[in-house]
Amino acid sequence: MTVYIGIAVVAIVIFLAGIRVIRPTHRGLVERLGRYNRFVKAGFQWVMPVVETLHSVNITEQMVDAAPQEIITYDNLNARVDAQVYFKVKDDEGSVKASQYNVNNYQWQIVNLARTTLRNIIGTLTLKSANSERGKINEELLKTLSSETARWGIDVVRTELKEIDPPKDVQETMNKVVKAENEKVAAVDFATARETVADGERRAEIKKAEGVRQATILEAQGEAEAIRLVNEAAEKYFVGNAQILRRLQALETALKSNAKIIVPSDKDLVNVIGEMAGIIPLKRE
DSSP, rough: HHHHHHHHHHHHHHHHHEEEEEOOEEEEEEEEETEEEEOOOOOEEOOTTTTTEEEEEEESSSEEEEEEEEOOOOTSSSEEEEEEEEEEOOHHHHHHHHHHHSSSSHHHHHHHHHHHHHHHTTTTTTTTHHHTTHHHHHHHHHHHHHHHHHTTTTTEEEEEEEEEEHHHHHHHHHHHHHHHHHHHHHHHHHHHHHHHHHHHHHHHHHHHHHHHHHHHHHHHHHHHHHHHHHHHHHHHSSSTHHHHHEEEEEEEHHHHHHOOOOOOOOOOOHHHHHHHHHHOOOOOO
16 A cells, blocks of 8 residues: 555655646647657647756847947948847747757857848948948848848848947037038028028119109000090180180199299289280270
């Protein structure tokens, strides 16, 4: 009886020692005596103690930082470059096996591959183009990493170029250039605005002068029309006496202006006015 109890206790201990629980974020590879035996998914699993070993593999998206490095650009400037790579192990059996058996420490390998790829890409670009073509650099880095890591069972999700920093003296020069460009644009905008205002003022003066000219013309035309109407009336009602009518008008104007008229002692005021208007004076009887 004691033997059976001992066997039962040993069996229970072995069973408990072989219990494994795989989380939903992981997949497992079971090796028996150093050789691949089977693929296990999330949940309760049991392996034979000592004989079998279970290797848990994370299949969630992970991020590795390609440590900052100095890269010489095409225009022979040293740029400090840093990038991040986001990837995950595919959850099928073949990919999980490849991540463990086809590459040694895939995270470390991805970091070094990313650094090498960045040197190759940025080495063909000038510092200015490298800063302006970050999207293109990310695309090329993603393409290269995806191609190289495919046989490792890795899916490279995306890459992010964190920084491309030039040397300090170059950065200061670039800042001065940018500042000068901004000041130039501001000066051009100010000059354009002033030119627009001046053009508007010039157009306003031209229109004002045009208005004055038109008013003068209209006034002259009005006076001419008035003279024409007066002459027509004179010819109609005072035939042959148009000149006399004009003289009377001139006399009327003079009288309105308070002009003084000297009347000779031997003449009447009526005869004087008549003579001024060109009319034969009345004879006295």
